[in-house]
Amino acid sequence: MARKNEKVKKIIDVKIFRFDPSKDEKPYYQTFKVPVGKYDPASYMKTTVLDILKYVKANCDGSLSFYASCLIPFWEARKQGRCRRAICNLFVNGKPVVTCEEPVTGDENLLIEPPTIDPSLGFEVIKDLIADDVTLREKDYSFIARKKLFNVVKELNKKN
Amino acid sequence: MTAKGNGQFESVGKHIVCDAEKCTGCELCVYACSFRYGKSFSSMKSMIKVVHLHPLLHLAVSCYHCKDPDCLRVCPTKALSQSEEIGVIQIDREKCTACGWCVKACPYGAMDLDADKLIVFTCDLCDGEERPVCIEWCSNEALEKGDLKTFREKVNAYIEKSKLAEYPEMKGFLNLNK
Amino acid sequence: MKAYAGKILIVDLSRKSFTRIVLEEPVAKSFIGGTGLGIKLLIDHCPPGIDPLSPENPLILVTGPTSGTIIPTGGNGHCFLAKSPLTNGLGQALSHGSFGSELKRAGYDAIVIKGRSEKPVYLWIDDNDRKLIDAEHLMGKSTYETELAIREEIGDFSIRVASIGIGGEKLVKYACIMNERHRAAGRTGLGTVMGYKNLKAIAIRGTNNVQVGKPEEFEKFAKEIRDLAKGPATEKYRTLGTPLNVLVLNSLSALPTRNFTSATFEGASRVSGERLHAELIRKTIGCSSCPILCEHIARIDEGPFKGALSRTEFETLWALGPNCGIDRLDAIVKAIEMTNAYGIDAISTGLSISFAMDCYEYGILTKEDTDGLELKFGNFEAMLQLVRKISLREGIGNTLAEGVRRAAQRIGNGVEKYANHIKGLEMTGYDLRGLKTAALGFAVSFRGADHNRHGAYDYDLKGKVDRFSPKNKGELVKNNEDWYTIIDSLIICKFSRGLYKDTFSDAAKLYSLVTGIEMTGEDMKRAGERITNIARIFNVREGLRREDDHLPPKIMSVPIPDEGIAKGSYVSQKDLNELLDDYYRVRGWTTDGIPTIAKLEELGLTEYVDIVKPLF
Numbered sequence: 012m013a014r015k016n017e018k019v020k021k022i023i024d025v026k027i028f029r030f031d032p033s034k035d036e037k038p039y040y041q042t043f044k045v046p047v048g049k050y051d052p053a054s055y056m057k058t059t060v061l062d063i064l065k066y067v068k069a070n071c072d073g074s075l076s077f078y079a080s081c082l083i084p085f086w087e088a089r090k091q092g093r094c095r096r097a098i099c100n101l102f103v104n105g106k107p108v109v110t111c112e113e114p115v116t117g118d119e120n121l122l123i124e125p126p127t128i129d130p131s132l133g134f135e136v137i138k139d140l141i142a143d144d145v146t147l148r149e150k151d152y153s154f155i156a157r158k159k160l161f162n163v164v165k166e167l168n169k170k171n
Numbered sequence: 172m173t174a175k176g177n178g179q180f181e182s183v184g185k186h187i188v189c190d191a192e193k194c195t196g197c198e199l200c201v202y203a204c205s206f207r208y209g210k211s212f213s214s215m216k217s218m219i220k221v222v223h224l225h226p227l228l229h230l231a232v233s234c235y236h237c238k239d240p241d242c243l244r245v246c247p248t249k250a251l252s253q254s255e256e257i258g259v260i261q262i263d264r265e266k267c268t269a270c271g272w273c274v275k276a277c278p279y280g281a282m283d284l285d286a287d288k289l290i291v292f293t294c295d296l297c298d299g300e301e302r303p304v305c306i307e308w309c310s311n312e313a314l315e316k317g318d319l320k321t322f323r324e325k326v327n328a329y330i331e332k333s334k335l336a337e338y339p340e341m342k343g344f345l346n347l348n349k
Numbered sequence: 350m351k352a353y354a355g356k357i358l359i360v361d362l363s364r365k366s367f368t369r370i371v372l373e374e375p376v377a378k379s380f381i382g383g384t385g386l387g388i389k390l391l392i393d394h395c396p397p398g399i400d401p402l403s404p405e406n407p408l409i410l411v412t413g414p415t416s417g418t419i420i421p422t423g424g425n426g427h428c429f430l431a432k433s434p435l436t437n438g439l440g441q442a443l444s445h446g447s448f449g450s451e452l453k454r455a456g457y458d459a460i461v462i463k464g465r466s467e468k469p470v471y472l473w474i475d476d477n478d479r480k481l482i483d484a485e486h487l488m489g490k491s492t493y494e495t496e497l498a499i500r501e502e503i504g505d506f507s508i509r510v511a512s513i514g515i516g517g518e519k520l521v522k523y524a525c526i527m528n529e530r531h532r533a534a535g536r537t538g539l540g541t542v543m544g545y546k547n548l549k550a551i552a553i554r555g556t557n558n559v560q561v562g563k564p565e566e567f568e569k570f571a572k573e574i575r576d577l578a579k580g581p582a583t584e585k586y587r588t589l590g591t592p593l594n595v596l597v598l599n600s601l602s603a604l605p606t607r608n609f610t611s612a613t614f615e616g617a618s619r620v621s622g623e624r625l626h627a628e629l630i631r632k633t634i635g636c637s638s639c640p641i642l643c644e645h646i647a648r649i650d651e652g653p654f655k656g657a658l659s660r661t662e663f664e665t666l667w668a669l670g671p672n673c674g675i676d677r678l679d680a681i682v683k684a685i686e687m688t689n690a691y692g693i694d695a696i697s698t699g700l701s702i703s704f705a706m707d708c709y710e711y712g713i714l715t716k717e718d719t720d721g722l723e724l725k726f727g728n729f730e731a732m733l734q735l736v737r738k739i740s741l742r743e744g745i746g747n748t749l750a751e752g753v754r755r756a757a758q759r760i761g762n763g764v765e766k767y768a769n770h771i772k773g774l775e776m777t778g779y780d781l782r783g784l785k786t787a788a789l790g791f792a793v794s795f796r797g798a799d800h801n802r803h804g805a806y807d808y809d810l811k812g813k814v815d816r817f818s819p820k821n822k823g824e825l826v827k828n829n830e831d832w833y834t835i836i837d838s839l840i841i842c843k844f845s846r847g848l849y850k851d852t853f854s855d856a857a858k859l860y861s862l863v864t865g866i867e868m869t870g871e872d873m874k875r876a877g878e879r880i881t882n883i884a885r886i887f888n889v890r891e892g893l894r895r896e897d898d899h900l901p902p903k904i905m906s907v908p909i910p911d912e913g914i915a916k917g918s919y920v921s922q923k924d925l926n927e928l929l930d931d932y933y934r935v936r937g938w939t940t941d942g943i944p945t946i947a948k949l950e951e952l953g954l955t956e957y958v959d960i961v962k963p964l965f
Contacts, residue, residue, distance in 0.1 A: 097268035100247040107247035107272060133275050144271065149286035150556065152271040153215050157507050159280030160222035161344055163232050164330065166179065166278045167323045168346040195634035195642055198447070199575075202419040202638055206568060211558035212418050214454065214507075222507075226530060226646050226658065227632050308419070308575070310640035333631065337656075340497065 021047050023115070025063055026127040027075065030136050038136065040127070043071045047115050057114040060103055060128065064110070064140070077101075077140040079110070098145045102129040179278050181238040182319035183258030187219065187294060187305060189231040189322075191329040193313035196221055196229030200305035200314060207297065207304050216285060218294040219305050224344050227333055230326070231305070234260060234281040234294040235319050242273035242282050242293075251291075260293050267291060350374050351562040352414045352864045353382070354458045357390070358479065360472060362546055363404060363464030367479055372458050378866055378876075379953060381838035382413035384441060385880040386459060387430040391439070392887045392957070394461055401434035401538075402520070402545045404465035410511075410551065411459040412449035413840030414864050417559035420571045421578045421848070423863075424450045424638030426840030427511075433537040434545075435522045435697070435752045436773035438888045438897075439795050440537035443837060444511075446529040447637040451509040454555025462548065471499065471512075471550040476557065484549040488518060491690035492527035499552050508554045514692025516740045517544035521750040523697035523775075527689060531660040532636075535694040537774060537796055538752075562865020570862055574848050578640045582847035586643035587633065591663035592622030595671070598778070601810065602915035604667070605780040607674045607726045608703035609769050609903040612780040613911045616676030625661060625678060641844055647682045654683040661685060667778035668699025669736075673706060674726030681729075684736050691740035700775035701749040701756065702735045707767040708760065720744040769901040772797035772893065781904045783915035784809040786822045789928040792898045793826065793942075795884040801843065803829045817915075819924040823931035831877030838880060853877070879952040882936075882944050890960045895942040898929055939965075 025045050030038035045066050047058040061079060068075045078099045099110050103126050115126055134142035147155075198214070198221045205217040214220075219233040236258030243251045243260075250266035251273060253259070260282075269289040274282045282293045296316075297303040306314045335341050359368045372386075380386045387409050394407040409430040415423030427449030433440025452460070455474050462472070469484040482502075487495050496510040510528065517524035517540035524540030525533045534540075561567045585593060598604035599617040606614040618624065625647060635642040647661045659682055669675065669684040688695040702724075708714040709724035716723065720738075722731045722745075738746025748756045753775055757768040769776040774797025781788040790805035791798050800806055805826050809816035814825070832852050836843055839856060849855035854870030861868050888897075899905075900920055908919045920928075933940060937948040946958050946965070 097247065097270040100268075100270050100272070107245050109247050109268070131272065144275075147271070149269065149271075149284055149289070152274045152284035153286065153556070154505055155271075156274050156277070156280040156283045157215075157220065158505065159277070160220055160232050161224065161506050163222060163230060163279050164224065164228075164326065164344055165346050167326050169180075195644075197635045197639050197642070198424075198637050199419065199640065202424065205558070206419060206564070209558065210564045211560045212424075213556075213558040214450075215556045216558065226634065226660075227648075229634065308572075310575075310579075310635060310642060334650075 185316040188317035203308035241276040362466040383838040383840040385838035387411040417450040417453040422842035435538040442534035444534040466547040512550035516693035567862040589622040614671040657683040659686040665695040766902040823935040
């Protein structure tokens, strides 16, 4: 996050995917106003997607659920053996990102577009941004791959 | 997944293809590959895997070098890249976090995750060796290097010829609404 | 100790409990694995003199040290053992496919299943996890349907399943345990034991790696064997497979026809391997890690049996074909498919049916007894009906489901002379009247009537010896038995036996490379002898003696009637005495066929000396 003595921070709109299967019928997007700091890659000064989520949870809506296995950059966490598998990755504007790495603002502090944050696609949503890939063990991915083999003929049969 | 590409209908370079007519499901290719990978025998830690769909239909499946592949599109750390001439998918050891998204994205099940080394793996054509070990060990000369288009045609032709669509237990595995 | 998983799982179905014990290296080295280790576990865990259909009878599943590796045919075998409800002696059956390698990868060399479950269950082994899961909804399903249903339930289509069918549930005395649709651990009624225990299936998923003792050398050795396996030594299995025996045996007057009435079949060319291949075989595949490729899959594409699909081998084809005087090839394939689905041993079924046909032709069974079926030899519709009746234990099927020995006792009227069995296990497709080396092998085999424990028919058929003479056959059978036992203990495939020119020395080399434990050809030969002796000891303990090393009545009293070189041949009591005396002498056993104390001590089987002591 930007330091306290930084000048005025920009406020941006952030759209976050929400869904609570026990309460909601359908998923929906909720928009929050979040302050973001300057973007200076040289000094690691940036607001990451993870920072956004933490801010929203702390200041806007405490019920927002997301998964974060650590609070430091993943390569540090891996070196320390804390980041076992980046199941905290999410989709932002349709692209897969590493949440503790991905900056929310672009170069020269110009925003490209308001970020829309989605859970990992293709897995069933447990709550908000947590999909059931968090419950999978590493070994389970081999079972997922193995199960797909049974669709190989279907895939090879598909028309363009 | 995100904006699924048309990648799987065209391939880059030559990859391992299996002749469904000849494949006997003996899995010698799986043992040979797992031995090369880790000096032990395994059905999981192998870059080529065999699927048994019916006594008359077995197939060895490996990476098909899709053009514009889904696995690349979906990797959050950009650990995957594709060699332009050969088409092999290359994995950056440092960047791969073993999140498993590429495993989920591959339509064929050719990408797999090594739970011990915490890195994904897929067929690397034995790192450029002249004769990949799977082809070396195959019991019936069913494996060779080829391209996706001819491979698809051959598999479909064999299934037609063997009238496999007539078997109720094949229902889940074939596209019967041709 | 590499290649072995090093663990044995003990399952108690009564208490629903699991224990793990370690497989120690001395035991592994003495008994190798597979059949050898299985017999040792059986004799240790099975109390003497029990009823095979009682909770104390342990069902043992075991695999060999080569399981899960790339050695051609090594990656794939498993063996079931128990006290046989059919013979009351040693029950053992091997099967191939991929089930054995999955067991090894799950981390076990063997599973010992004791007790009896109150309700139907199936055993699910997933690496370190193991559960007994309710199987009430699977009862009544065929073996293949059971496999598909369990795969759906567990959610993984790649798991391996071995299961029983209705035959096992109804306790048909020769029910079998099937895996992968048409691979059977067929003989001696192990499916019956499993059915009695209310165990519907065993499902396994194994994801561990299998390590070998000397990886590079092992791979090189495996490559050599693989290249040989593509050569002439195994050619016949790839081209026609075992069904080529139909015409070969027929030409030598050695193809038992119509329940061993004659030794040639006029319809042989209609059910030959050649015709089978030309008209019905769609594809030839193979077991896990096998380059030989002997599995010929037949499919019927037209006629009343359209859609029937099964792997077709000589024994099953013969038992339901020429043995019953039937020459309708499509009906035979259909019958084989039915025995696979119901989970009953096709050979014993065929022999039970031909026995009933013999009784009917002689007027001892009438249409009233047979529920209206006309059981004449050659009536394939009646044969198919009987396969169903036997599996469901309906009508006459209930008697025939007991096996020919007990069925003959029930029917009475002197029909014992039509019951072709040895020790209660039904005969296989070799007319022993003109194959006297084989006759000795069959008489002394530990399972009962069996060509696979010795393969002595090889000498007779290839003309290496005088097949009509009972002289000097003991040594030949002994050597073959010991070698075949090693094949069944490493668990490699008998069809690959021709690739190991120096039998025991090559096997010892294979063993040393795969496990890292040094073994010489002599050690291996000794191990083979040790295992055959411990098999004998089990049978002796259960009360079998010299009079149980007999031959079926027809073999010993009805000379071959067919014109030709074998006419008039049969095995007389004098012949049998000579064969047995020679064999027992070579084995170092008493004239009653009991291993001496000296022999047991020589082989390191001192702990079993108490079984034979009271007999001297």
